[in-house]
Amino acid sequence: MASDSNTELKIKDYDLFAGCTIQNRIPFIEKSARFVFEKLGYTLHDNSFGCCPDPVGVQSTDYQTWLTLGARNLALSEKSNHPIVSLCNGCTETLKAVNYELKHSDKEYIIVQKRLEAVGKTYSKTTEVKHFIELLHEDIGLEKIKELVVKPLTGLKIANHVGCHYSRPSKMMQVDDPMHPRFPADIVEALGATHIDYEEENLCCTSALARNNEDASNGLMRRKYQSIIDSGAQIIAVNCPSCYQQLEVGQRSMKKAFNMIVKIPVLYITELIALAFGASMSDIGFKFHQIKPIKLLKEYGFE
């Protein structure tokens, strides 16, 4: 653990990269994240970022667009002189991977830099990017998180779904164990909850697959849900908005495709931390969830 003097030196000002799905579709997640980082003594700054852009949708359509717009975002943070904390697996992948490409390919860097200069921008490859899980686990640390817990999540059985782009491709992401990531579960446990292992923990949410092959996506989601049901978990904890949407909406698809009833609330890790740090469910907008966690959490003494 860092000594007190080291703690003093830590950067506590970050540019918030909420990503467009959280900002403009499920903003209650942004609310919980702001609540948590404020409690931890961090200042999150807004910046005029565009789309990260999406490593699935945009990168698959045109790599050069993805690289260039990603570099524009990195350039904006370089200018503000803050590292980036991202709330989304996809945004994190794009920003880390674009940084990696620009650092490892002079050819691409020269092309991209020329484009940026044409709009009055420049990027010197110095911006640091972190997923919020990485910031919490590595910089802030589990001990500090435990200190701030006023309402432990004791008794709640939580299954983690980490999501693929959090740690893979590992050469670009450089975080956690790429095949068996553990940080999100550590955080859930630090809040006092019981982390539940389940067989299909590493199975993709299939959000990308659903865009082209709904049947295969439904089939894989059925495996995932069945495995979670069998494990006895009461909540699915996520750290990616695409996974969040897929795993929440997917429960309805199960009814339609297989007449399978799934009703498990999906909560963002920042929402769980905010609860444990004393936020009320109405403060952080739990009523906006499609599958409401309110009744379950009331049984455990949360308001």
Place this chain on the structure above:
Amino acid sequence: MEKSENINPIESLHDEFTDTILGTNLNLCYNCSTCSTICPVALETEGHFNPRSIILLANFGHENRLVADLVPNVWDCTMCELCQEACPEGVNLHEVFLRIKNASARFQNIPKSYTSETNQVYIFGKAVPSQPVIEKRRKQLGLPESPETNVEEIKKLMGMTPVEKILLEIEKKENTAEAE
């Protein structure tokens, strides 16, 4: 990369798979099937989609089949990146698949959701633009307004990449289909 803009996407993909570092990397595949064993989509589709056969076809110069016929359909890849991590030879499946997808996009063989998302970025600067009902919700939650971005600058940057032409041609194709 820039030169490929004006030539046949299948031919340019063939060049990318032969005369480059990526092409050399592709040659490392010895067909062990680790990628297909770990791929969840291969499991679900009983091998109908599988990464090994895509790498094999790329290695043997069957870009036409991959891009024009989409057999196997590269868009069934769910981008979980497990194959990329598991390959014992370090074949860069992540990049190979991206190159095939980009070539398929230039060949106008791309699911609608991909181009409409990219088009949103072109028009609004974001894949999910700000909307009044959500701004209201943000206010209710005590959040600041969703920060604005410089849409014109993003449009200008996209104009310097092949994407503008891709989006335009796909729009043209759709209009023709509608007219018929």
